[in-house]
Amino acid sequence: MSGQEGIPIPLVSEAQDVQYNPLANQFYPTSIEELEEDNTILRKLLWINHGCDRSALYGDDGEMQCNKCMIDFKRMSAKEIQTIWRSRWHKYVKEHPEEVKKILDKYGITSDDSEQ
Ligand SMILES: [Zn+2]
Numbered sequence: 162m163s164g165q166e167g168i169p170i171p172l173v174s175e176a177q178d179v180q181y182n183p184l185a186n187q188f189y190p191t192s193i194e195e196l197e198e199d200n201t202i203l204r205k206l207l208w209i210n211h212g213c214d215r216s217a218l219y220g221d222d223g224e225m226q227c228n229k230c231m232i233d234f235k236r237m238s239a240k241e242i243q244t245i246w247r248s249r250w251h252k253y254v255k256e257h258p259e260e261v262k263k264i265l266d267k268y269g270i271t272s273d274d275s276e277q
């Protein structure tokens with residue numbers, strides 16, 4: 162998206178504590194509190210929509226856990242969640258090569274690309 166003609170994207174050094182979000186056409190975020198609020202909202206959206214059945218989700222008292230994935234969306238870092246999902250994808254690739262080939266073919270990705 163960066164460098165699209167007609168959309169000014171300021172350098173971080175110019176933005177200082179406020180960053181211009183060209184897609185929303187506004188200055189954002191304006192504070193750590195807004196970033197934290199965003200983080201919580203995005204984690205909640207991820208927790209609810211990550212693909213597991215809602216019966217596996219535990220959300221009492223602000224918790225965001227999945228009993229199927231065993232992922233704690235409230236406490237685990239984004240990198241930890243990504244690592245867990247990637248390791249499961251690699252396991253799935255090994256166990257279901259034909260299914261993976263169908264998925265890759267659907268998106269026009271050659272099998273060699275998937276291992277890089
Ligand atoms: Zn899950």
